[in-house]
Amino acid sequence: MKKIHLLLLRAFIRPFVVTFLIVMFVLLMLFLFKYIDDLIGKGFEWYTILQLMLYASATNVAMALPLSVLLSSIMTYGALGENYELVAIKSAGISLSRALYPMVIVVFFLSVAAFFFSEYMLPVANLKYYSLLYDARKQKASFLISEGIFNNSIPGYSIRVKHKDKDGATLHDLMIYSRASLQDNNMAVTFAKEGVMFRAGDNLIIRLRDGVRYEESAGRNNASDQRQTLQRIRFKERIQKFDLSSFNLQRTNEDEFRGAFQMMNLKQLNGFRDSSNKLVNLGLERNFSLITPYMKYFQFPHKSKTVKKYLPGDLNYIKKQPRDAQLVAMNNALNEAKSVGEQVKLRATRFEELNHEVRRSRVEYEKKFTLSAACIALFLIGAPLGAIIRKGGLGLPVVVSIIFFLIYYIISTIGEKSVKDGDWTPLFGMWMPIGVLTPIGLFLSYKAANDSVLFDIELYKRFFKNLGSIFKRKELPQ
Known part of the structure; x- marks a missing residue:
């Protein structure tokens, strides 16, 4: 049993390292293509460019790690199935679920490492990266003398x-x-x-x-x-x-960037959220005391923020007054309503900004955990999927892994945007991709454990052929 576990570990580690380096290289090239105009022709020293590339690589780990786990797991179990090694393991009386144990342990430790990376190392890397990139983009071009101008x-x-x-x-x-x-x-x-x-x-x-x-x-x-x-x-x-x-490159003080949520850990994010909520509650109390003098036709219970509408006397009292008195009363009411609206409007804009900042902080807070959960969820998809398709290498596994990763990335992007806009709650929006992919992984694990031919093309050809023959029989005259 230990030899089988070592075989599986060796078969997984090498593809994981290779795919992780490839994905990091691709993401780094995308970074260079995006900011090449801001870096060329400014006379930077070689170590400045190297530092920027290292910090950019560290910020790309959140995207590269889940994709590498998915791709390497498909490649590993696809190669084992293609070489009939999974068949030999099953013939020895070892189920696929038991064969997954060592890989589950490895991926679990990777998830724990991803959490600690996002908690302690990623905020520092983001601080170094964004501060250096900001200084590099605002840097003047290197001095050049052109002819004739x-x-x-x-x-x-x-x-x-x-x-x-x-x-x-x-x-x-x-x-x-x-x-x-x-x-x-x-x-x-x-x-x-x-x-x-x-x-x-x-x-x-x-x-x-x-x-x-x-x-x-x-x-x-x-x-x-x-x-x-x-x-x-x-x-x-x-x-x-x-x-x-x-x-020369003029460096900005890094303390000016520490207020961004990407540079905060869990403790700092919690502190910001608590302080923002206190400001919101304090603002509500001030709004209540601000508009109270204008509400002459409302009754406010003692020590309560709730407002009960109460209009004493006859409802037709104003109609019984002379027309001039009615106009004066309506103008006074309109002016007071405008005054209340102007005072509340400015404060409401500030409260909306605070709520938006709180939602953004919750997004970064949940990202600390969703990175680890994404590694586990994508592994649950990749390992059984590789055992089902039984193809190793960089061909079909790459295509399948990119499809599932795009599904994960699109759902997570939609969820993050919806949370920032206030349409969804942070817990639902940030964990929705995990909730969508985990049942798919469990379904594929069930199919792989029962030797399903889910991706057998011949099976689907026979199904559609039989379906076509059924329709032809129905079309024959009786």
């Missing part, structure tokens, strides 16, 4: 170069227009026949040759002397320095 990427300067050599460092016919001193009504323009640029730390240095500099400035005393001075300086060689520190 004014380059305004350096703050305070406009640079035009007529021609660049193939080395990219030698420039010809330069014009540098300084915009840094415009606040003092000063202007400076530098012309040079040739220049060589190189970078030193956070500075770009251009060694100019054979040029002239024109600088125009205001007079010494602007009140009594409105004349401007013009200086012309010729030079054989001149060093022009530009500050490129703004092109």
Whole structure:
């Protein structure tokens, strides 16, 4: 029995590792395709790109792990069925349910590991990933000088170069227009026949040759002397320095991102939900005390939030009053209703935002548990399904696993959106895909334990052939 368990474990671990790495690679490529325009041409260091890719890979575990469990379980038991190893196991008196025991234990430990990963590691990975991605997307493009146009990427300067050599460092016919001193009504323009640029730390240095500099400035005393001075300086060689520190990656404080729900653990999510509920309850009490003075025709029980409608006297009392008095009463009532509506409207918008935030926090709270449950539910589908279809490799198992994973992903996406919109409760919306897939897995397990030919094409061909023959008999004349 132990040898069979070791055989099953060895047959599962290798496909699981391979499929997990393949899925992570595919998801990482999707990440690069999505943000390639935000990363290219900004002069990032290689380790910055590597860090971003590592953090993105960690955030993709929530999607890669369930798919890998489903695909590897189908491949494992499909290969065992294709090689008649499951038949040998059953002939030895071991049922399929007993043969699933070691795999159930492995998947259970994977589910526990997935929970601890989503609780402790995923919030940190999300914090690092989203903060670094935010800084990378707002980063300026790396400084480049194009020929024949004014380059305004350096703050305070406009640079035009007529021609660049193939080395990219030698420039010809330069014009540098300084915009840094415009606040003092000063202007400076530098012309040079040739220049060589190189970078030193956070500075770009251009060694100019054979040029002239024109600088125009205001007079010494602007009140009594409105004349401007013009200086012309010729030079054989001149060093022009530009500050490129703004092109370096400027990191934002990570504490600014900690308020997002993806960066919180269960304790923090519970704390946010409790504090939000307290704010909602406090707001309801304030609303009650706010609109109470306007309700002159209502009676409020002492220390109660419920409102009982009560109109004393004759209902036709207003109709008996003169028309002018009726108009005054109606105008007063309309003005008070508008005042109540304006005051309550602003507070109602705030309460709706708080309720939306609470629903979003509940979504992230339930995700901590649904990841583990999804691994178990998809394993219950993959293992018996592989034993039924009896096909290993990356052919049919990949197609079947993608179909079931798409079903899981679509249902979970619909449930998450419905919870955030307030249409469904968080418990129902987030656990609905598990509730849909688990009965399917139990049904497939029952069919696999009874050697069902659920996916036998010949069986369905015979069924439809017999069904067609029945209809033909009915069409024959009596």
